Every structure is written in C-alpha cells, then in structure tokens.
Amino acid sequence: MKYLIEVCNLSKSFYFPKKIDVLKDVSLSIEKGKSAAIMGASGEGKTTLLHLIGSLEKPDCGKVLIKEKEVTSQNCASIRNSLIGFIFQTSNLLEDLTALENVMLPSMIARKNDKLQLKKAYELLDMVGLSNRKHFYAKQLSGGEKQRVAIARAYINNPEIILADEPSGNLDHENATIIHEMLISSCKDFNKTLILVTHNQELASYCDLQYLLKNKQLIISK
Amino acid sequence: MYELRLALRYLLPKKRAISTSIISIISFIVISLVVWLCLVFLSVTSGLEENWLSKLTQLNAPLRITPTSKYYSSYYYLIDTISQNSDYETKTIAEKLSAPQSNPYQSNIDADIPYFWPQKETLSNGSAKDLVKDMYSSLQDLQKQEPSLYFQDYEMSGAFLRLSLSRDQGEHLPLKTSFLSQMSYLLSFQGSNPHLKELMLQPTVDDINHLLIQPEIPITQDAYYPTFKNEGINRSVLDHIDILEVKSNSKFSMSGQILPEGVEFSVKKSPFSSTCTILNKKNNKDDCLKKVGDTVYINKEPFNFHELTFVFEKPVTMKVIAFQNKPTLHLEVETEIQGRKSTGSLPFLGLTIEKAKPKVFFDIAPKSPPFWAYYVKDIGWKLPEKGVLLPKSYKDSGILIGDPGYLAYNSTTASSSQEQRISFKVAGFYDPGVMPTGNRFIFAPQEIVRTINASSSFLTTDSATNGIMLWTTPIKKALDIKPLISSQLKKRELDSYWKVESYEDYEFSKDLIEQFKSDKLLFTLIALIILVVACSNIISMLLLLINDKKQEIAILLSMGATRKSISLIFGLCGFITGLMSSFAGILAAIFTLKNLDVISSFLSSLLGHQAFNASFFGDHLPNHLSYDALFFIAVITPIIALIAGLVPAIKASRLKPSSILRSQ
Numbered sequence: 001m002k003y004l005i006e007v008c009n010l011s012k013s014f015y016f017p018k019k020i021d022v023l024k025d026v027s028l029s030i031e032k033g034k035s036a037a038i039m040g041a042s043g044e045g046k047t048t049l050l051h052l053i054g055s056l057e058k059p060d061c062g063k064v065l066i067k068e069k070e071v072t073s074q075n076c077a078s079i080r081n082s083l084i085g086f087i088f089q090t091s092n093l094l095e096d097l098t099a100l101e102n103v104m105l106p107s108m109i110a111r112k113n114d115k116l117q118l119k120k121a122y123e124l125l126d127m128v129g130l131s132n133r134k135h136f137y138a139k140q141l142s143g144g145e146k147q148r149v150a151i152a153r154a155y156i157n158n159p160e161i162i163l164a165d166e167p168s169g170n171l172d173h174e175n176a177t178i179i180h181e182m183l184i185s186s187c188k189d190f191n192k193t194l195i196l197v198t199h200n201q202e203l204a205s206y207c208d209l210q211y212l213l214k215n216k217q218l219i220i221s222k
Numbered sequence: 223m224y225e226l227r228l229a230l231r232y233l234l235p236k237k238r239a240i241s242t243s244i245i246s247i248i249s250f251i252v253i254s255l256v257v258w259l260c261l262v263f264l265s266v267t268s269g270l271e272e273n274w275l276s277k278l279t280q281l282n283a284p285l286r287i288t289p290t291s292k293y294y295s296s297y298y299y300l301i302d303t304i305s306q307n308s309d310y311e312t313k314t315i316a317e318k319l320s321a322p323q324s325n326p327y328q329s330n331i332d333a334d335i336p337y338f339w340p341q342k343e344t345l346s347n348g349s350a351k352d353l354v355k356d357m358y359s360s361l362q363d364l365q366k367q368e369p370s371l372y373f374q375d376y377e378m379s380g381a382f383l384r385l386s387l388s389r390d391q392g393e394h395l396p397l398k399t400s401f402l403s404q405m406s407y408l409l410s411f412q413g414s415n416p417h418l419k420e421l422m423l424q425p426t427v428d429d430i431n432h433l434l435i436q437p438e439i440p441i442t443q444d445a446y447y448p449t450f451k452n453e454g455i456n457r458s459v460l461d462h463i464d465i466l467e468v469k470s471n472s473k474f475s476m477s478g479q480i481l482p483e484g485v486e487f488s489v490k491k492s493p494f495s496s497t498c499t500i501l502n503k504k505n506n507k508d509d510c511l512k513k514v515g516d517t518v519y520i521n522k523e524p525f526n527f528h529e530l531t532f533v534f535e536k537p538v539t540m541k542v543i544a545f546q547n548k549p550t551l552h553l554e555v556e557t558e559i560q561g562r563k564s565t566g567s568l569p570f571l572g573l574t575i576e577k578a579k580p581k582v583f584f585d586i587a588p589k590s591p592p593f594w595a596y597y598v599k600d601i602g603w604k605l606p607e608k609g610v611l612l613p614k615s616y617k618d619s620g621i622l623i624g625d626p627g628y629l630a631y632n633s634t635t636a637s638s639s640q641e642q643r644i645s646f647k648v649a650g651f652y653d654p655g656v657m658p659t660g661n662r663f664i665f666a667p668q669e670i671v672r673t674i675n676a677s678s679s680f681l682t683t684d685s686a687t688n689g690i691m692l693w694t695t696p697i698k699k700a701l702d703i704k705p706l707i708s709s710q711l712k713k714r715e716l717d718s719y720w721k722v723e724s725y726e727d728y729e730f731s732k733d734l735i736e737q738f739k740s741d742k743l744l745f746t747l748i749a750l751i752i753l754v755v756a757c758s759n760i761i762s763m764l765l766l767l768i769n770d771k772k773q774e775i776a777i778l779l780s781m782g783a784t785r786k787s788i789s790l791i792f793g794l795c796g797f798i799t800g801l802m803s804s805f806a807g808i809l810a811a812i813f814t815l816k817n818l819d820v821i822s823s824f825l826s827s828l829l830g831h832q833a834f835n836a837s838f839f840g841d842h843l844p845n846h847l848s849y850d851a852l853f854f855i856a857v858i859t860p861i862i863a864l865i866a867g868l869v870p871a872i873k874a875s876r877l878k879p880s881s882i883l884r885s886q
Contacts, residue, residue, distance in 0.1 A: 047884055056780055057880035081782020088883060094774050095238075096231035106781045108224035139238075153781075165883075 003065075004032040004160060004193050005053060010062035012048055022048050024216040025062070030209065032160065035187055035194035037204035039221075040213035046197040047165055049213065053195060054084050054163045066161070081110050085154030085192075087164040087183070092150040093138035099125065099149045100134040106157045117156070124152035128182060144175035151182055155190065162187055162194045168203070180206070225787055229794035232767060242766045249759040250803050253863070256756040257807025257855055260749040262814050264851035267745055269844020271738045275697055277655030278731040280421050283412075283691035284700035286723045287357070287707070289315070293719040297335075297342045298353045302326060304333050314672065314688050315354055315375045324352040345715055353719050360710040361690070368703060370695040374414040378687040379674040380407055383664065385627035385648070387620060390435070402619060408629070410668040411611065413602035416693050421652040422603075423614055425580045425594045429623035433459045433593050434575070436624045455570060460547045462592035467577035468553065469539045474572030478513065478532045480555065480564045487511045487560055490535075491520050502535045504560040539576055540568075594623050595650040609649025611665035617651040624648060629670065633677040642677060644670055700724050750858065757862040760796045764870035768792060768877075776879035785875035792874045796867015797860050804859035808852065818845040 007028040013021045022045035030036050038046050051057040053064055055076035064071045071079055080086075085106075093102045100121055107117040125131050128148035133141060141149065147167055154162055167183060168176035184206045187194040196207060204210050210221045235243035293299055302308035307326035325342070327335070343351040365371045385402040412418070434455045475497075481487065489511040490499045498520070501508060512519045516527045543565070544554035553573070556565045580594065587598045591606050598604060605611065610629075612621060628643040646666070654663055675687075692707075694700045704724045711717040725731055768775070775788055814821065822843055826832050834843055 048880075051880040051883070054780065056883070057878075077779075077782050077784045079782075080780060084782075086777075086780045088777070088780075092777065094228075094777065096228070096234075096236075105224065105778075108227075109778070109781055109783050109787070157782075 002031065003029040004067060005030045005195070006065040006068075007049075007053060008063050008065070010049070010052055010059045010064070012045070012052060012057070012060050021216055023052070023059075026213075026216070026218045027062075028053075028211070028218055030193055030195065032193055033191045034209060035184070035196065035207040036209040036211060037196045037198055037207040038211045038213055038218075039198060039201075039204055044213045045216065046213050049218070050163050050165050050195060050197050054086060055079055081106060082157055083159050083161055085157070085159040085162045087147070087150045087154050087162065087167045089166040089169040092153075093141075093146050095138045098135050098137055099130060099141060099145075102138060102149055103153045103156055106153060110157055112157075121152070121156060124155055125149070127186070128152045142175075144171055144178065147171065147175075147179050148182065151179070151186065155186065155192075158190075160193055162192050164194065164196045164198075166198055167196075168198075168200065176200070225790045226794055228791050229798060232771065232791070232795055233798060239767075239770050242763065242770050245759070245763040245766055246799065249763045249799055250806070252759055253753075253756045253800060253803030253859065254807040254810065256752050257804045257859055258810040258814065260752060261808060261811035261847070261851055261855050264745060264749060264854070265811070265815055265846065265848040266818075266844055267742065268848035268851060269846050271742065272697075273844055274734065274738065275725065276417065276420070277653075278728075278734065279697055279700075279725050280417060280653065280655040282725070282728060282731075283415065283693045284697045284725045285692035285694065285704060285707070286689055286728075287361075287692065288689035288721050288723070290719055290721050293353060295340065296353065296719065297340050298324070298351070300339060301335075304335065306331050311676070314377055314675070315690065316377070316668065316672075318352075318354040319358060319375070324350060324355065351715070353716060356714050357690075357711065357716055357720055360714050360716070361692070361707070364703070364706055364710055368694070368699075368706075370416075370699065371692060371703060372414045372416055372694075373690050373692040374412050375410075375690050376412060376688070377410045377668060377671045377675060378407060379631075379671045380405070381629040381631045381644075381674050382406070383627060383629055385616075385621060385625055387625055389620075402616070402621065404662065406629075406662050406664045408664050408666045408671045408674060410671045411603070411605050411665045412691060413604060414693070415603070415691070416695055418603050418652075419597070421655075422582075422595060422611075423617065423651040423653065424582065425623050425650065427575050427578055429594070430459065430463060430578055430580060431575050432622040433624040457547055457551060458590060459593060460545075460551070461590060462581040462588070462596075463575075464579040464581070465542045465545045465553070465575055465577075466579060467539055467541055467575075468555065468573040469576040470534050470537050471572055471574045474537075475531050475533050476568060478518065478527060478530060479568065480557065480566030481511075481513045481532070481559070482562060482564050483513055483515075485512065485562055487562075489520065495531075496529055497531050497533060499533050499535050500559060502560075540573075593647070593649065605665070605667055606647070606649050608644075608646045608667070608670075610646045610667075610670075611650050611652050612648055613654040613661045613663060614651045615654075615661045616648075621648055621651075623650060629666070629674065631674045631677065644673065646670070697725070701726065746854065749855075753855075753859055753862055757800060757859070757866045760799055760863050760866040761869055763799070764792055764796055764867055765873070767795065768870055768874045771874075772877060772882050775874055775877050776882035779877075779879040780883070788877075789868070789871040789875040792871035793864060793867045796871070797864040799867075800860040800863020803863075804856055807859075808856065812847055815845045815847055818843050 012023045103121040305326040540555035540557040546552040
C-alpha cells in the first residue's frame, strides 16, 4: 500500500438553486504519516474536499480510497469511527457532556467503553493539558480549551487520519499557536496522516505537502 | 450504551434551551395527566364492573349446573316413582346423592316398569350410570385441580311469609304488635358459598338488645341461667357477644357503687323518697353529695349508703372494662360523672347495649349456637335451628334478628288443599345485590325448603329449582372452569343430562354483562385515542430538540455514529418521556384511588349534591387499582411515545452532517 488516502477525479456541485461546480476532477494521494495542508480562498471548496475525504459528503463523481478501500455509504460510519479523527473550526463538543465524556465519545460509539479507554482519555487530556478540566462541561470551557479537547477526542480511537478544518480559525493568536503546535507535534509523534484546511500560511508551512485549491482544481504548491 | 446516556442528557431541562425545555415539561405533564385520568377512570369502571358482577352472582353463584329435560325423563329419575325404597316419590339431587343405591327398583315388589320408559342409563362399556353421583364425582375431581372451587346443591321453593313484630313503646305502654307479609321464594341456605361473608350483614346492637328481651327465645339448658321471668333478659344471648359500651335507660338505678370516694357531686335528693338524682353537670345551686366509706353526706347530712337509690338525670354511656355472664351477670364499667372518672360494678338491669361485638366466626362449632347465622372454620356458614335469612329490605322495614314468623304453604291431599305453617325466627339479613327478584329471596334451612317442595308442586321439571351452585374465586374464573366441567361431564357421558351455565348465560344478567363488555371496549378505545393525542406532543418536542441539536448530530455522525444510533437517541427521548410520564401518572392515580372517598365527598360538597349516585356506584366508589388497566397504560404509553418519537428520530438520522457543519 503506497498511499493511505487516494482521491480520484472527485467532482462536486451544489444547487443554490442554480448549479455551482465546486470541485472538478480533483485527485490527491497522501502517504501514511504525511501531513498535507489545503489552502485557498474562501468558497473555493476546501471544506467540501475535506468532507468528501472524510465521507461526510457524497461526491457527484469520482471516488475516495482509504487504505485502498473505496468509501461507500455502507462502510463510511465505521471508517469515520475507526480511521478518521475530525477537528472542526467551531461547535466541536457536545454541550451536555463533560470534557472527559466528549473525549470518550468516539470510543463509546465504537462500543469500547471500558477501563482501558478511560485511562487513554485521561492520558489524552493530560497530553492537551486539560487533566484539571476533565469534569468540566463543554460550556464551562474556553474556545482554546474546547479545541484542545477536540484534538484529544480525535486521537481516542487511535485513527490513522486526522482531518482538521481550520482548527484555529476562531482563536486568538496565542491560543492558535498552542493548537498548531499541539496538532502538528501530536501527528508527528503518533505517526498520523494529517490533512489540514487552513488560511494560515505559517501553519501550512509545517506540513509535508501544501495544496492550493483554485478554480475547482487542486494545485500542488510544495 | 451512549445513546441512552445522550437521550437522558438531552431530556434534562436547560436554561439555554428554554423553548425545548418548556415543551418537554408540557409534554410530560400532559401525558402524566392523561395516564392519571385513564388509569383512575379504567380502574373505577373496572371496579364497578366487578361490584356489579359480584352483586349479580351473590344469589346465583357464578356457575350453575341444572338437570336437563333428559334428566327428568330418564329412567334414573323416574324409577323412584314406582319404587317402594323411594316411597314412590321423585328425589331431589341431594336425596339422590345420599341414596344408598343408584337403582332402588325391586322387581319382585315394585310394579312393572312401563314399556315406554327409557332404558336404564349405562356407559358405553355397559356399566350402570349414576347421573348425580357421577356428576358429583367429576366435580370433586375438578376441585382437586382447582381448590378455589366450591359447590353445593340447592333447592328452591315458594311460600307465604308472615312476620310478627312486637316492639316496646316505652314504660307503662303495652307492646305494639304489627305484621309483615309477603309471597316469597325460598332458597336452601348455601353454607359453602365463599362470598356469603360479603353478603351477610352483621347483627347490630339493636338486634342484640332486641334479642335480649325476647321471652320467646329458648334459653339454653344451662343450670346457671335463671329464667327470663326472674331477670328480664336472655342471658344465653350474651354468650356470643363482647359488650364494649352500655348506656343507662329509664329503668336504671344503682346503690352508688360507681361513685368515687371523697368527691363532691351535684345531686337532687327527692324529699319524698330515698331516690337521689345525679345531675348531668356540677353546679352550686343544687344539693352537694360526698361519699365517705358507707356514709353519704348530702349537704353535710349523713345518710346510710345502702338506704339510697341513685339514678342519672340523663342517660350515661359507660365503657365496659370487664364482663361476666356466668355464674352471675356482672359488668365492670368506667364512666365520667360530672367530669370525674368513676368505675365500679353494676347489675345489667336498666342498661342498654350501646356498642358490642357479636361473635360470628368460630374455630369449632359452639355447643349452644348464637341466634344469628355463623361461620364455623372448615365447615362453612350455618343457620341456627329454624332460622332464616331475610333480604336487607326487611331490616330497613324494622325487622330485627329474633323476630318470629311463619311460612305458609298449601298441602294438597286427595280431597282438599290445606294450609300448612312452618314457624321460624329471623337469623340475619343479607344483601341480595341487584337480582330483580332479590328482595323476595329468603335463605332457609334445606329441610324447610324440601318439606314445602314435597307437599306442594313447586318443584317443576322445566325450571332451575333444583341444581348445583358453584363458586370460584375470583368470580371471573368461572368462565375458565365452565369448559372444564363440560369436558369432564362429556368424558363421563353425562353432558346430555346436565346443563352448565355461567353468569354470562343467566337471563337476568346477560344484557348487563354484554353492556359492561362493550363499555369497557369503548372506554379502552377512548383511553387509547387520548393517549395518542397526548403523546403526539412528543413529536413537536423532539422536532424542537432536533433543531436545537443539529450541530451535535453532525458531530456525532462525523465521529462514526450510525444513522440508526441517531434515530435511537431521539427515539429513546420519546420513549423515556412516555415512560417517565406514565410512571408519574400511575403514582398520581394510585394516590387518587387511595383518597377517592375524600375526593368524592369534596366534589359532592362542591356540587351541593351527591356527586356519584350510590344506587349505581355503591356507597363507596371502587378504589382498587385495576391491574389490567395498569398493564395496558404502562405498556401502551411508552410504545405510543416511542412511535411518536420515531418520526422525528428518522428525520434526525437523515440530516446531512456536511451541510450542517458548513453552515457553522
């Protein structure tokens, strides 16, 4: 297996109500353990591409292969649960759950709710520096803390891929730097494949690959 | 199971989701109210149905076996008419049961059997049938399987009842005597009826006081008891009573035994006699009495205690501490005289029983039975000799236990018809329920009914005047037992001789029971519709909740939650709301049913008239929780809630996570 993620000729259009082509014949291949940043102007389809890779969206044509297996509507839930960890820009956490419960949620979905997972959740919260906030409800956490919980949550099921959609988009510079460092270093430490959608040039520069999405096409820039 | 955990968290009311919280609370309250209403309503109607069923089957047991016309035209029945062993008379079921032989016919003595008579009844294997004994044997077999089954043969007859009422009109007035007559049905007393306890009315103090002064009542052969003339009361009546309270009457007088020592009382001393009236209240105007040893001081003037007679100004109620009937009648009483506690021993004369507990239940048969119907453990209910039980309407007309009467019937002889009389004593009253002719039914000892049947031709072959009554607990079990009896009879080839009927088949109750059945179905349907309407609130509640939780649904989907899990979360929200509401409604219903009488009287006082008519609803509204209704509500409410929750749950599972996340 050469590539962990293979995106072959993906096209996607939306109807508002007129047809708008967002992506056209986009292809992308990423090896295991590599990090890739997708940049581009607003509305170019970066998030759509990330959602298509993460099987949150169905492509009009083309396919996504993860570990050489095509993502279909039948296996998408299990792929998302076991192979992918998502980090979104905002509203990342479930407000009715504590930080610890939010971290453990993917393992609960995978029906792995045992002591080992609890121990792992404690370790991950410790890793993101929130061991003292584990029983805080999401609403009691700051924006930066929420994102750190989201990073810990993305790792709980030990996925091979981390998909991050502008993870520091809503944060101040100081918190954004902490998140960037945490994300890049953790991916490197755990040998995770990272696809990052960002406007931040500095953050993109930490990635092995940099892509620019322009005119519905993906152009490699590094 | 994270779905359940999330569902529970979503259902907790929150300040930031105020509209969802309000709708959830409203849904909860509405469903609870509907559950409460349905459960109370269904329990009351079910209780009413049971009450009516019990009233309908009090006189006629829930199951009845009567001979068919084939029985009356059988060789087995007819053979007695030509047999010397049977005195050339047909026999009742009870007589057939106790007859030493199934076939009393002796060919050498008795007349020839008419050629047109049916053949002797035999089984398919050729052995002779005993239609009564075999039927009893099959019932006994069934009783082994169903210990709650009781049965007893019954006989019915008719006679003219005449009661004599002699009542005391007060001092110096002659006894007032009046008569009460009515054509009545006689039913042999069914001592095995397990529901008799509910039917019987307990002897009252009026009955007991009346029995005490009845000179006609036979005094038991006990050397201790003086004759009625000597004492004026029937001491044998007191053998089966616990006297709790007595009251002085106009004949009361005492020698001051119960006056405490050294205490001053206000009295009025008669200047012409030794009578001293103890006043109701203490005052300083009247004479002052003080007892010191054997001397009584009235206004400091000494009198010999034994020379005075004391009476009360007004009747005084006294609590009986100890009571002894043998060898001498002795009452140890406690009372308050002018606010002072007084105790002492009193004779019974001049006292009326105010509160007493008659003994009705006995572990072993008493040597001298009480004058009312009584129950002996392992035997059943018994009537005193020549005692009859009357419907309670007689009691309402002023008849008391111990009143004498007679039953008149016509006895046909070869040349004329003569009136015969059988005397009896009233031994108690029973509630005849709702039988149309219930107020004409008199329970009499079987010997009396049989005597009247034998001399008159009341026993006819086309009516159910002789048969077997069967009781079951609960009453509705009769419907399960009926087919068992029929199959037992069929197995013994007796089914054509006996007709088995349950309360559903009785002519007088058929329509009412059908009405109850259709009412119950209608009420259940209405309850179901109301529940569906109430549970539809859950749909709006969940739609709001889903709208509120769209973002979280998208996050859950992105973490790998299946669409099935998303449906389950919101389906569970509906189910839990239904479950919790029904639980709250059930608790409220139990509380309401426990306090139904209080609520009913409150409603009556609010309306200014009786809220629930006693003739239909009974003295008390039925307040037992119907387990059928409870099961129905407890199961159906969460199911409807789950179904109501499924509609929005499916909607939630179809949300597109990508478009929600993109719209952030």
